[in-house]
Amino acid sequence: MIRPAKPTDATAVVPLIIQAMGKLASKLTHVEEGHVLKEIFTHFFQLEGNQYSYENTLVFEEEGKVLGSLNAYDGGKLLELRKPFLNYVVEHYHANNANQDAETEGGEFYLDSISVNPSAQGKGIGKQLIKAGIDWAKKLGHHTVGLLVEKNNPNALRLYEKMNFVIQNEKQFMGGLYHHMIFKIK
Template identity: 35%
Template sequence: MIKQAQKNNISNISFLIFNAIHNIANTLTGENEEKEILKTLDFYITMEINRLSYKNIYTYEIENQIVGLILAYNSNDVKKLDTPILEHLKTKNIFLDSFEKECFEDEFYIDTVSVSPNFQGKGIAKELFIYIEKKAKELGFDKVSLLVDFENPKALALYEKLGFKKNTILKVSNHNYHHMIKMV
């Protein structure tokens, strides 16, 4: 069952995000230790406004356990969504004006897709994509976009199978990513 994340039930969400974004989590949290990264991700997830807010997360549950998620938002809101995170980083003496560009205007940007290792290969990611594409249409978007790490050919193959096309290359946290688009 896919539904919007709830502020009072975020168990496993930070783990799923961290498992998908790896070193980008260090950049977003200003932390290097996994325990502190997960703690800061939990903090962000429970906030009302930021890119990692529960309001942008749709979870896949099996027997009341969150086993997958897709996190997506309006690309035109990136500045507003990143401000709370940038403000939090200042409390750790990390002063950034912005994060590296991950998307372009007028896209429903899929920031993160993650499925627990024990549940991979069961079509959960595909269902999450179908759900978010419908959500994007409902919100009036013509396209969805995402990034895929050059070093993740398995994900690239999945996204191409789902109809995403390479658009350009972006560098985020010192890694190259394919920016991919799908018209919906």
């Protein structure tokens, strides 16, 4: 079942967010230690008003266990949602976040991170989360859903294309090259 996340889901969801972000989690925070990354993302997952908040997250739960998550929000609010996060890592970890790229923009509901527990991959959970993200966007009145996929991730690219996402353009983001893909809600 897919449901809105709760602050108490942090233990299960934070590793999924970090898994989805990969190296970007360290680039964004300027922190390499896994336990510290977990602390930072847990802190923000449990708070409201930021891009990694539980309020911007859906979870896939089966038999009481969270097996997947989707983090998404209005792309036009990215800078506002990211600000508390960046201020925190600057203050507590002396990070220099002056030149952060924006991965989304106004006019799209942005699917930030989609992740499935490795033990549950290949069961269609990711597809269900993406469909739930599209439904969420539609409910909020959005007409476009966007996401980024690394150019060197052909499996993810195929999945999104099968779900009728199309490449709109290429985007440089935090040192990597990505396909910016969109889905038009009819």
